[in-house]
Amino acid sequence: MKRNYKLQISYDGTRFYGWERQPNKEMTIQGKLESVLTKMTNAPDDDPVNVNGSGRTDAGVHARGMVASVVLDTDMTEDEIQEYMNKYLPEDISVNEVRACSERFHARYNALGKTYRYTCWYGTSKPVFDRKYVLVLEEKPDVDKMREAALLLIGTHDFKSFCGNKKMKKSTVRCVDAINIEESGNYIRFYFHGNGFLQNMVRILTGTLLEVGYGNIPVSDIKGILEACDRQKAGPTAPPEGLCLMKVDY
Amino acid sequence: MKRNYKLQISYDGTRFYGWERQPNKEMTIQGKLESVLTKMTNAPDDDPVNVNGSGRTDAGVHARGMVASVVLDTDMTEDEIQEYMNKYLPEDISVNEVRACSERFHARYNALGKTYRYTCWYGTSKPVFDRKYVLVLEEKPDVDKMREAALLLIGTHDFKSFCGNKKMKKSTVRCVDAINIEESGNYIRFYFHGNGFLQNMVRILTGTLLEVGYGNIPVSDIKGILEACDRQKAGPTAPPEGLCLMKVDY
Structure with a gap:
């Protein structure tokens, strides 16, 4: 059947x-x-x-x-x-x-929101048992600064600066309603929730926040990066291994 | 220097x-x-x-x-x-x-005790992210029975039945002062603490306890298995991937 x-x-x-x-x-x-x-x-x-x-x-x-x-x-x-x-x-x-x-259910068309987690690790030892699931940082970034920057990224924006697809023709407007940065031991975990994410968007958001945390991008630049709608203005694309799709809302 | x-x-x-x-x-x-x-x-x-x-x-x-x-x-x-x-x-x-x-410190000669953990997992899904650190069980064993059997294994005994080295000439008497079996979600974790462990001993203890949990070895057999001083009487050697040396006491 x-x-x-x-x-x-x-x-x-x-x-x-x-x-x-x-x-x-x-x-x-x-x-x-x-x-x-x-x-x-x-x-x-x-x-x-x-x-x-x-x-x-x-x-x-x-x-x-x-x-x-x-x-x-x-x-x-x-x-x-x-x-x-x-x-x-x-x-x-x-x-x-x-x-x-229901025969009408479609996993992509009916998705209302998604939660992604990006996991970073820093320290003088090495994360032997979850080394394939974290980004190892050379040193600890300034988490408070990253949280300040995250607040400026929350909301409905044109995220074209954070889109890895240069040929993207469709709308690059998305609503990101939460970015929570949690510290636990040697781990720093970024949680992103939004109605949808562009190609590489979570990784570019993370890469940009880390640049803020290391003082390479001032918090005051975030607004301009969003407005530029230019991928070159944002930070690098954080590597894939730290990223995990946690939940899809319907 | x-x-x-x-x-x-x-x-x-x-x-x-x-x-x-x-x-x-x-x-x-x-x-x-x-x-x-x-x-x-x-x-x-x-x-x-x-x-x-x-x-x-x-x-x-x-x-x-x-x-x-x-x-x-x-x-x-x-x-x-x-x-x-x-x-x-x-x-x-x-x-x-x-x-x-101190120049007198020697990691093996001065070790007073060790804690090992053996991790099992059961369920209808699969432990994708720690699959290399757990033993996947086909079904859930009876944890209460395993705890009963564990109590009989605690103490100072000749653990020859639990020694993987057939040619062992030295004493096979050891003191195991704690075996705790913890359940959490789909995980069952065995914690062993003792003053020392024979070759494969923790894995054979775990393999034997699992046989008890599956009803293949009655709890009442444990005493006889210890007394037999015969590797053939104990359960199988549980595979290595579930085992982890947690702590050494000095």
Whole structure:
């Protein structure tokens, strides 16, 4: 029986070329999910299973709460689907939940908001056990300054300066309603919540905030960086390993 | 100037053939530490640096609090030694502390006790982010039964049934003064504290407790297993990835 399903997925992005299926690249999250589900449902070659993610994550970016929707023609129960997927997916992809849902549900079109976390680490030792999930900083940035700058980035703005896609033709206006910077031991974690994020946007926001924290960009420049609508004005794109998609709101 | 140093070290044991230096095996923790320190101090080839660990960990076993002692001929400060080591050691070995200490201090001979943790995980999803640091269980074992059995293992006993070294000629009597089994979410963590542990002992204790938890070994058999002094009577050796040396007491 054909039904629409909502999947909640975690993955360690280290080994993958990102979420999106790509020709000749076997290691993508979407590609792995689709090939397991195509096999599971014996879908014909000319009509393979198509998994719709809530968005794309870049190569090397992780997820704890990616949501995807997929139409499956199967008599299996939700639990059986989850068990099958976890058995045949590689150990760095986990399906945490499978729920039958309205046929109108679409993981991307219906997403109302997303939470991303960017994790940094500093210290005289090394983060041996989560080295693939943090950005190691040479020294501690000024967190108060970063919080001041974050306040100026919150709100509905044209985030073109923070967009990694130079050819972006659609609107680059987004609403970021929260940026929280939490300190815990040797960790500094940036939490971003908004209605949507442009390509590389969270990583460029983080890279810019870190430049503020190191005194390379004054807090007073933030307004001008936003207004410039010029990627060259913002800070560098922070590397992918610190980033994790935490939650998608519907 | 020649001085004795106490090192506190963490490592992700996944890629290593264990702590102990071995001929023709480059990937050992002791070997990595010694080669970095030999280079740092320009020690002569016929008198390379010798690092003494508090004990040996098996291939694939991790440590958060390994302690080692080493005599170094250097004018560098403790902080400089730590910085040099962390710079040249691979990313899966971290030196957390370097302290000059009495020349009489020896990490193995002076160790009074050790804490090991064995981490298990069960559930319908998969532990994507710490998959290399846990044993994934097919189903949840009976924790109360395991706690009952653990009480019978606590104390000073001949642990020959729990020793992986068949040729062990020295005493196999050890004192295990605490075995705590903690549940948190999908995790079950076994904490072992004792004055010393035989080869594979923590892994065989864990493997035996899990058999109790699955009903394959009755709690009432534990006393007999200890008394038998026969490795064949105890449960299997739990795999290395769940094990971590947490702390060494002096």
